[in-house]
Amino acid sequence: MNNIVLKNIEFLKSSFTLNSKVSSLEDILNWIKLQKERVYVNIQKIPLSALKNWSIDESDGRLKHYTGKFFSIDGIRITTNYGYINQWEQPIINQNEIGYLGFIVKEFDGILHFLVQAKIEPGNINFVQLSPTLQATKSNYTRAHEGKAPLYLEYFREAQSHQILLDQLQSEQGARFLKKRNRNIIIKINEDIPVYDNFRWATLGQIKELIKFDNLVNMDTRTVISGISFGEYSIEFDDLAETLDMMHNKSNIGFNMLKSTLENRKSLNSFDDVLSFMTKQKSFYELDVERIPLKAVKGWTIREFEIGHEENKFFKVIAADIKIENREVQNWTQPMIESLQDGICAFVCKEIDGIIHFVVQAKLECGNFDIVELAPTVQCLTGNYKTNESKNLPFLDYVLTVPKSKILYDAFQSEEGGRFYMEQNRNLIVMAGDEMPLELPDNYIWMTLYQLKSFIKFNNYLNIQARSLLSAISFAD
């Protein structure tokens, strides 16, 4: 058995382990509660002019830090032939550097455990959420904060190739970030390492259990674990009686999700069909993004406390004064993004020829690195999805009115709390039946989990909303 197969089996075992000798799920929940009680967070909206070290640069028109580090809020003009609106302007977060989102994993009693962090982020609902071991922008790890270096950074810097279990470049929200990507990485260590106060070991199964709660597991954790593949059934697991036993003892949904994850042969569309679908989309749709000064952005106004849309739609850029204990920098001000509407991200799936398939959308968003990415069946993050405006959005009505019995997963999940102010979106996975036709609208395609996990490995194929939903899929149900 080669290393890759071993790795897949290790991840699979960890995903089946809900209670480990290291900590039970209850221990972890109590520990998070404790972490929350011990932290003091105060976040105040202040006038834009009261931001320390941040201002709109007259020469390039961006709202940025005087060092040029961290990120900036830029104005952009978008021209595209996708969708109904073919030209618009908006502010967007520009953070042209690739940060680390990294987990250290280690085996205890033969089961992989992930070193999770109870991390405080100012914009978090709950303030404390479970994050990867390391979550660091380049500014962070090159010490632009002039604070201490992030904990555990050295393990990632020094990781040898054989220790790296996952290493992917993944995108952030294309409607809010301009081509932003992070390095999603998992490294395995064998030696003992210090476990600091706000860190704890958890299995993949436990993390997936915690994703069932609202706003408990942060976006960065979800994106990293969404990238984990479990291999291919036909090749790797034939002789693996133990693993097979694990599977067969599980309930229907979990087992069927696993089958969709490991089965490479029985998909409605071949791998090449999906590639062709993406090539066609990228060849057809055009996305032209031009930088413009923030003050010139049509439809948006710079007010005392915010940069907002004239019709009070979408989102606003606010200024925040943040006081936090337990963090590298205790008090600072920064711009943040505040959403003005609820959002919903939903995958609709259905069993086709015995294998669960997902309705996947090729979606163009203005900050996308490569025009379109594969997105959930329904994604209207900032749209007025409860009003008439999005009435024609495919599948929206369906997921909003589907009977509870068909809902596999339903939770509110936060966007990244370092940039987004108290933003949460409803995450939904729906198992459709005969009412869902096989025929899909033009920009949609049926894919199995095996296919999604194959595409996820290559950068800029699955968007962050799709990855967030995939992270919630558990085989242990």
Place this chain on the structure above:
Amino acid sequence: MNNIVLKNIEFLKSSFTLNSKVSSLEDILNWIKLQKERVYVNIQKIPLSALKNWSIDESDGRLKHYTGKFFSIDGIRITTNYGYINQWEQPIINQNEIGYLGFIVKEFDGILHFLVQAKIEPGNINFVQLSPTLQATKSNYTRAHEGKAPLYLEYFREAQSHQILLDQLQSEQGARFLKKRNRNIIIKINEDIPVYDNFRWATLGQIKELIKFDNLVNMDTRTVISGISFGEYSIEFDDLAETLDMMHNKSNIGFNMLKSTLENRKSLNSFDDVLSFMTKQKSFYELDVERIPLKAVKGWTIREFEIGHEENKFFKVIAADIKIENREVQNWTQPMIESLQDGICAFVCKEIDGIIHFVVQAKLECGNFDIVELAPTVQCLTGNYKTNESKNLPFLDYVLTVPKSKILYDAFQSEEGGRFYMEQNRNLIVMAGDEMPLELPDNYIWMTLYQLKSFIKFNNYLNIQARSLLSAISFAD
């Protein structure tokens, strides 16, 4: 046996067929000769100011067509942390649209044949080279030429998903084109279609034989056929006695290349290792490209007949007056790129544990869509590789001095004749022995052909020089 497997076998059979009942290799060579004799091409260098409908736009500083179509020559300023020179400025071709490079294939006597075109391009050495069935920019197929629509376009427009055998987005030269990509596509038809005068059916094996000649098969053909995968030995070909027989009857090199193409299990680096290698490169290297007016490009001067580098290095932008028969437009003027130095692209390979591996380089070029692409072991297209300047370039000395007995492939190949004036580069594949250590410099990695063919499917992983070399690899030798 599913469709994908069938497709792989069809491609494989075609690649083994050197003489078909439709035409022998000799027929094709004679036919190309005839085509050449029947064409009249006259290309004259003219002053930039004598270009009809092309001029440097004072408002945006680009050399462009008055319609804004076709392409433009832009100035760019590059800032990067890759290599020795961290900032420079240069002209670059900007053609922000995705064109078609497409083959129609059809079965004759059970063997796939490709409909090749003897295409005249003004910049071609030889003027006539073998091109795909369809080679059309968006301007072409939306009729910006105001000429007739390209032949066979309708077959591609109307192709159903089950007819599409290959459909990939692939990059052009990153040192000359700003993020340019084309849709590489192969469609299979069953019905009879007209074969026009300058078109002919050829097997994949025949095309690969023709790539052994200098400047006979154009870049667009090479990129499309480089993307063809042949599947996975262990899964698909076990029971395929006929194909296996074909393989085993072949000579050592061809058979070993085939093994490297089909064997997924025995590579030095795993698939995930290669992904991690790329993620690391993309996370580390920064590439910032800023548009500037052509007239402001430092180090370059606009002269009467050219835009050239002050030290007369790299390339120049020239103006050409072109007269051609057999083409949509018979006489026109356009800017072209003329290279000032020879170039060399070489893959070094070596058998490791019984499987041929290639030394692949992660190379940053200023026009790359995604920072770095996988490139040949040696690629110095425009550098002074015979002088001291590139003395430290890894493997360059090795490939220039390697004994002839280790050279598997050696031919001059042209760059695309619609943009490049008489540009050819030496293409070389070298089979190294014990003298080549397993340890490679930082930006290099060993990959099998199976791995290269897997990565090629995803856009912007293999650069055009790497793909050109892969297209020359034949199993029938």
